[in-house]
Amino acid sequence: MATETTQPLTGIPGSDGRPSTQGGSTPHEIARVRVPTRSLRSELRAIKVVWKRELIRFSRDRLRILTSLMQPFLFLFVLGTGLSRLASAGTHGVNLRTFVYPGVLCMAVMFTAMFSAASLVWDREFGFLREMMVAPVRRSSLVLGKCAGGATVAGFQGVIVLCLAGLVGVPYNATLIVEVFALQLLLAFAITAFGVMVAARITQMQSFMALMQMAIMPMYFLSGALFPVSGLPQWLEILNRLDPLTYAVDPMRRAVFAHLNISAAARHALDPGVTWWSWHVPGLVEAAVVALLGLLMLTIAIVEFGRAE
Amino acid sequence: MSETATTAASTASETTAPSAAVSVNGLVKRYDQVEAVRGIDFQVTAGEIFGFLGPNGAGKSTTINMLCTLVRPSGGSAQVAGHDVVSERDEVRRNIGLVFQDTTLDGYLSAEQNLRLHAELYGVPRELVGERMRQVMEMVGLWERRDSWVNTFSGGMKRRLEIARGLLHSPRVLFLDEPTVGLDPQTRSSIWRYIRELKAREDITIFLTTHYMDEAEYCDRIAIMDQGRIIVLDTPEALKAKVGKDRVQIQTDDDHAAIAALRERFQIEATVAEGAVTFGVPAGEQFVPRLFAELGQPIRSVSVARPSLDDVFMSYTGTTIRDAESTSTDRMRNVARMMSR
Secondary structure, three states, rough: OOOHHOOOOOOOOOEEEEEEEEOOOOOHHHOOOOOOOOOOHHHHHHHHHHHHHHHHHHHHHHHHHHHHHHHHHHHHHHOOOOHHHHHHOOOOOHHHHHHHHHHHHHHHHHHHHHHHHHHHHHHOOOHHHHHHHHHOOOOOHHHHHHHHHHHHHHHHHHHHHHHHHHHOOOOOOOHHHHHHHHHHOOOHHHHHHHHHHHHHHHOOOHHHHHHHHHHHHHHHHHHOOOOOOOOHHHHHHHHHOOOOOOOHHHHHHHHHHHHHOHHHHHHHHOOOEEOOOOEEEEEEHHHHHHHHHHHHHHHHHHHHHHOOO | HHHHHHHHHHOOOOOOOOOOOEEEEEEEEEEEEEEEEEEEEEEOOOEEEEEEEEOOOHHHHHHHHHHOOOOOOOEEEEEEOOOOOOOOHHHHOOEEEEEEEOOOOOOOOOOOHHHHHHHHHHOOOOHHHHHHHHHHHHOOOOOOHHOHHHOOOOOHHHHHHHHHHOOOOOOOOEEOOOOOOOOHHHHHHHHHHHHHHHHHOOOOOOEEEEOOOOHOOOOOOEEEEOOEEEEEEEEEHHHHHHOOOOEEEEEEEEEHHHHHHHHHHHOOOOOOEEEEEEEEEEHHHHHHHHHHHHOOEEEEEEEEEOOHHHHHHHHHHOOOOHHHHHHHHHHHHHHHHHHHH
């Protein structure tokens, strides 16, 4: 018995002719599996596996889909409609719902991406993370798969809000949809990377959620998702320019406003664009800021997970 | 069985036999000031069921985690399936299957989805996945439940599914960390049936930890571990033989007279335990006829028991495994108390 097992895995097991006691197949029929050595292909497959699991789990969790949709609806239709009666003088005739729409597009993506990253903490608590960590693949592949999964799921959520455009007076335009969707994916990726980076260190769900709320809420309120970014008091302007989310909201608003038929005065008041020392920051630069930050956090997340025992 | 007993005697040899599934030399793990594993050496022959026995906190899980490449050793070296656990981490991972103490299944996926995910992570060739999956699931009797969510499974079913998953990629060594902890006796025995059947059917070495004495009996060889060291390593039979004495219990009309007679005629010190006169002798069955002939006291009943691994553990550590466990918990509690101050 003992010497037999030193043969390569292709050897036929159970060749001692011992009869099988259970199951339909005899020992001779046992399929042997030879696990191939690590390659780029196996890493890509690992990314795909983690990504796919994220999608399966999201599709199972109807409640999560529903709750993450509720917030955009509240902001858009309750807050937007309620406040529009106060604000109509300042918006030059533009409906407040239309104004907050780009901010809500961002929000839909943010919270879903955050929950995706949070599932990593669950995975740790329920043990599944261990199953992934001992697999013969790089930790970076697992992190990449997780971020890709979070971005996809959040992108799906973004599409739903994108579909509401007609209800708030934003036209369905192909360029606009592509632009907004690309920005949403970028933001979703960055937020997931941020969440995964935090999840590498924080091992308890309660602390993780508290920390994310503490980071996400101020980021959202400072970003200008709910107000124009020009003519602010200086302290708020500084905080606004330091907030990374500003650079996701602003190009989103520019994209939406470019397709609105509104007066120049309204455009100037509502879509002033972000300035750095009176330099008007182009949309592409803003997107690059988000992408760079996302990559930076992704790198930190990979290093942190690689180190974890 | 007898051949494993002879290989057990030669474990002290430093050379790594080509057939060793696991080979450990001077392995150490230190956590800050605590030495969880204090330099252990042993080899596991390919094809055997090797058990690590000891109380909680003895260092069993730390050792298994080092062998599975989850924890980096602080010193010494270890090879699993011929690969070094530090320098050839991925090679080791590809060749081992793992079943942990706590479940590592995704409860929101079906049993089949869990296994498919594992197959993809380990790169099992697609055309083999279906066939292999059916085999391992049939073996643990879960094939009919493959479409159910894992969250709906009982603890025993989850453990069985984990064993099936651990086998999916045909590992050469299967590690089972406390495979039956927290399960009811019936489920425990069915898990053991699968493990023994597995050994008969697959070309595999099984390495497990347990703190149940009765389960250690199923192993070909066991290493008894206490406080980070291996105290003794041998077959269960040999270990029990080393204790040397069977336990004899007799029921008499007059226990005091019987104890006095035992001392006088056989030079045996007996005590009253569990309501019977109890003493240990080598080769108990052969002693019983002499006992009846020479004791000179009426005996109402007699029972002879082979030494259990409990006796073995006690003879090597001077304490029962249960007592060892409670003191190690006390130690941990004291540490926690000191830290919280």
